[in-house]
Amino acid sequence: MATMRAEALRVQGALALLRHAHAHPGVTRAEAAAHLGLSSGSATEIMGRLRAARLLGEAAAPQTGGRGRPTTVLVAHPEGPLVAVVELTHATWRVTTAAIGGALAPAPVRRHSGGPPGPLLAGIAAAVGALREETGDRLAAVGVAVPGTVRGTTVVQAATLGWRDVDLGPLAAGLPLTVGNDASLAGVAEVLRGAAREVPVALHLTVEVGIGGVLLAGGRPVLGATGAGGEFGHVPFGDPALACPCGASGCWDVTVDGRAMARRLGRPGPADPRAFAEETLAAARAGDAGARAAVDEVAEALGRGIGALLNALDPAIVTLGGLGVDLLDVAGAGLRAAVLRAAMAWRRAALPPIVPAELGSRGPAIGAAESALAAVLAPLTQARVSGR
Numbered sequence: 094m095a096t097m098r099a100e101a102l103r104v105q106g107a108l109a110l111l112r113h114a115h116a117h118p119g120v121t122r123a124e125a126a127a128h129l130g131l132s133s134g135s136a137t138e139i140m141g142r143l144r145a146a147r148l149l150g151e152a153a154a155p156q157t158g159g160r161g162r163p164t165t166v167l168v169a170h171p172e173g174p175l176v177a178v179v180e181l182t183h184a185t186w187r188v189t190t191a192a193i194g195g196a197l198a199p200a201p202v203r204r205h206s207g208g209p210p211g212p213l214l215a216g217i218a219a220a221v222g223a224l225r226e227e228t229g230d231r232l233a234a235v236g237v238a239v240p241g242t243v244r245g246t247t248v249v250q251a252a253t254l255g256w257r258d259v260d261l262g263p264l265a266a267g268l269p270l271t272v273g274n275d276a277s278l279a280g281v282a283e284v285l286r287g288a289a290r291e292v293p294v295a296l297h298l299t300v301e302v303g304i305g306g307v308l309l310a311g312g313r314p315v316l317g318a319t320g321a322g323g324e325f326g327h328v329p330f331g332d333p334a335l336a337c338p339c340g341a342s343g344c345w346d347v348t349v350d351g352r353a354m355a356r357r358l359g360r361p362g363p364a365d366p367r368a369f370a371e372e373t374l375a376a377a378r379a380g381d382a383g384a385r386a387a388v389d390e391v392a393e394a395l396g397r398g399i400g401a402l403l404n405a406l407d408p409a410i411v412t413l414g415g416l417g418v419d420l421l422d423v424a425g426a427g428l429r430a431a432v433l434r435a436a437m438a439w440r441r442a443a444l445p446p447i448v449p450a451e452l453g454s455r456g457p458a459i460g461a462a463e464s465a466l467a468a469v470l471a472p473l474t475q476a477r478v479s480g481r
């Protein structure tokens with residue numbers, strides 16, 4: 094009994110140090126020990142186990158010019174676990190890897206032209222398979238970011254890809270698989286490594302084609318019973334007369350992007366709403382009055398919905414990604430005024446900050462890496478550290 098307890102404690106201590114090093118790249122052993130309340134001797138002993146388990150290593154800290162003893166920082170073990178990160182957008186895909194500490198390896202972005210999911214998924218599965226060949230038993234899980242609604246590992250709906258009920262299980266190459274909505278994963282990335290670090294309750298919203306997002310409580314996404322929550326774009330903050338490709342009407346989605354800008358400008362629905370929004374924003378920046386009016390209208394629609402979400406969810410910060418950053422930049426005053434009009438009066442005196450997301454377009458991949466790593470750090474530690 095006593096042995097079992099000692100072993101459980103050993104695994105617990107190793108996992109705590111591993112998680113701390115993962116969350117704080119560049120942390121020294123001494124800093125991690127102080128944070129976790131470990132004596133120097135215990136930290137050394139736990140670090141020895143993690144090194145032997147090929148989970149963590151140490152590297153010389155950058156010289157700071159101080160006189161103290163040279164110190165080391167905790168880093169991913171050079172032969173340590175990796176996760177494959179699959180990032181899928183409406184027009185591109187990319188497969189890369191991430192290690193403990195969250196760093197993503199560079200990888201080429203490939204274009205796709207939509208169509209049925211089969212051929213695209215076969216290409217991605219082949220890339221994951223090649224990565225597994227290359228990295229051998231280091232590859233521990235696969236994390237995927239997709240521009241659609243996700244339940245479990247199934248994309249139930251991805252309007253910009255034209256997908257319904259597509260199971261991504263075949264991408265996993267037999268490894269644990271995590272699949273997330275791109276905007277939700279960008280939110281996960283912001284609370285772990287971006288503008289919402291250490292914030293207890295944060296709201297992240299990404300505007301691309303439509304708007305997605307996530308509420309994060311205690312650093313974790315609040316995604317509902319089946320993982321398909323966070324579809325803020327399909328809350329009816331929009332015009333009830335407008336149908337949404339999701340099948341509902343009045344969705345916020347169709348009032349905050351390039352489609353809304355085109356309607357305001359009397360133009361037909363754009364084939365690429367994201368590109369149309371970028372062109373319109375550029376024209377507005379250059380002083381075109383019509384483009385400016387279209388941008389203002391969209392910024393106001395975005396602000397009105399944010400005000401409503403503040404009333405409903407009470408976040409301590411709102412981070413905006415994608416076109417939200419441009420809308421803040423070009424039409425921030427109108428956006429904030431709309432937030433104030435929608436917010437309950439008592440709330441207006443102390444609105445939370447509404448800020449650009451820090452990680453930009455890297456957010457979904459960083460979030461996908463984090464959720465895949467989160468799925469395997471505990472089992473790997475349990476398997477490799479216990480009984481040593």
Ligand SMILES: [Zn+2]
Pocket residue numbers: 326327337338339340341342344346
């Ligand atoms: Zn909708």
